[in-house]
Amino acid sequence: MTDFTATKAMFNLPVGMVYLDGNSLGPLPKAAPARVADMLTKEWGEMLITSWNLSGWMVQPMVLGDRIAGLIGAEPGHVALGDTLSIKVYQALAAALDLRPDRRVILSDSGNFPTDLYMAQGLIRTLDKGHELRVVAPEDIKDAITDDVAVVMLTEADYRTGRLHDMADLTTKAHNVGALTIWDLAHTAGAIPVDVAGCNADFAVGCTYKYLNGGPGAPAFIYVSPRHSETINPVLSGWQGHESPFAFDLAYDPAVGVERMRVGTPSVIQMAALETALDVWDMADMTDVRARSIKLTDLFITEIEAACPMLTLASPRDGTKRGSQVSFQFKHGYAAMQAIIAEGVIGDFRAPDLLRFGFAPLYIDETDVHTAVKRITRVMTEKLWDRPDYKIRKTVT
């Protein structure tokens, strides 16, 4: 059993604040400042360039990649860290289209995070071969997987509502019509049990600064199925993905497996912080995390619906169909979220009218849910968001 009191104690959580925004930026692991300071003063300051070997900087993207592999059901050695999620989307999509040269359709949904769609738009323009980005409503995605589709590119959990796609089912459907899949795990890695290998996913990408708590600007990750990792030809063919980066050959020769998806120099300082976040994950079992997540979000929904009838649930009511977040619709959502934040509950507003709250079981407990509900209820019932005499506090007390 995961000891969630112990995991919560590993994070810096500002006094008085209920932080329900770990689905945007996870909190600081208490161990991060000391680890980063050590990295800076010893590894960089004293050891300088020798740290590329002696401190393991060069292999870190694969070493940490393996730790993330364990959280998303990937085969060891098939996850590489680096760059940003946008870049990883581009790499995965280019590789996938390259594997389906006779097809022209990229299928996605309107619930996908916009940067995934933007990167697809940029790639399509670059390829200039008449590819189509076909965007359908999330609920229509399964029917839209037809045999002209090259790649199904989806974010597993909708960033606004938390609605989950069924990775196993949609991947099977895609494969049945000869399409490949790219799964964006931004809102599921560290939030729900993910099994990319078990689902036969072809590619998966994600970020490490949300539920994984790696810090602002933490590197992204990419998974390539062993079925494809030796055959894909990287479009972003950088020297860190070269078979022998220090041979300084003039011609690109891809490294073995997913390591070819590395591009440039890894962000070593960011990785030191991420390392401490992954240490907390070593204390957690994802099945426990998921059970607690459903319990907390169910509780939140029940209590908010009882106390705040003016809010309309925008997330799936069935916990198994929902990521680790809950969203409510409210016409004056933007103003309401400002007041909720001022009352010490940190959530996010998402246009046009969503109040979004993330529940990260590693550091959110039932007491936090009760406190959050109490504060949100005060904002909503007293209409604090609409009272000109209400002074928004500048700091959380």
Add this chain to the structure above:
Amino acid sequence: MTDFTATKAMFNLPVGMVYLDGNSLGPLPKAAPARVADMLTKEWGEMLITSWNLSGWMVQPMVLGDRIAGLIGAEPGHVALGDTLSIKVYQALAAALDLRPDRRVILSDSGNFPTDLYMAQGLIRTLDKGHELRVVAPEDIKDAITDDVAVVMLTEADYRTGRLHDMADLTTKAHNVGALTIWDLAHTAGAIPVDVAGCNADFAVGCTYKYLNGGPGAPAFIYVSPRHSETINPVLSGWQGHESPFAFDLAYDPAVGVERMRVGTPSVIQMAALETALDVWDMADMTDVRARSIKLTDLFITEIEAACPMLTLASPRDGTKRGSQVSFQFKHGYAAMQAIIAEGVIGDFRAPDLLRFGFAPLYIDETDVHTAVKRITRVMTEKLWDRPDYKIRKTVT
């Protein structure tokens, strides 16, 4: 006049070590650990997501970009930070080729850093329109700028020998035949005065972890001339380069100017470290830096040639044609560099036979040159690299 005693005092330089490898990884600014600790504990730890606005994380890539603009002669507002140099090369090259749709030749030289060539190879394959990467010897580059060339893509200083290309002259020649230029400043930003605007460069890219001392994994930068920045259509069209990233539109709409070259979430922790490195640059005048660089490298060449006749100068003898590094050829270069490092002089070996030494005037002085020469001389004259009885020290004392 720049006070180089003061700038040297700003860096952590391991006792007993002469660090002549700042052209690979600059040393730790003493202010970096405290600044990063503050960023971690206060900005991330306490302020959490509010720091995107309140701590300026969101605008940091442009704010720090402006500080780099001052070091490379760029117009304010026309440099953006982010990603890695490889990614920035890809972006610049794709944009440049897009501006010359009727041409098919990318011209570069065999002295370019391999990743620039690799990224070009990947882009050419993606475009699949018969582009040619034409690689000539560095000394042949000017004659090779012909009217079939779309883009001249060069690194200003050769990473092995430090040989400089004439940016103004080659850019003029390129423009005369209707070609564009991309200048990789990896080995010149912070090493010599660079004037991208004065030279009419079209694009420039560079890294910040060498002479700029931003730390391992520090973000890259990209400059786009105001002539092009409003017309280019980014191929890596990520949400941070969107006109309104938080509108979450489904269609990409490029931000104003060079900010459209931003892609994903910036590496905030890396930027905090880089900030302290740029503070040191505020104390320096690039003309002084260049004068001192030439003086130090001239001195090093003179003394080494006098003491070590077995070494053959591989860098230009004329200081004005040389970056801030000196390389010598030696048949047993790899073994020799191991022994030199063991003696406390940190340089680099570059295949097949180069001993490479970087001189960063911000923290290297004449005493360092004398010490380095003395130690190198001992290695060479006593053939320490070839003595099985010579025990390489594990730590520098």
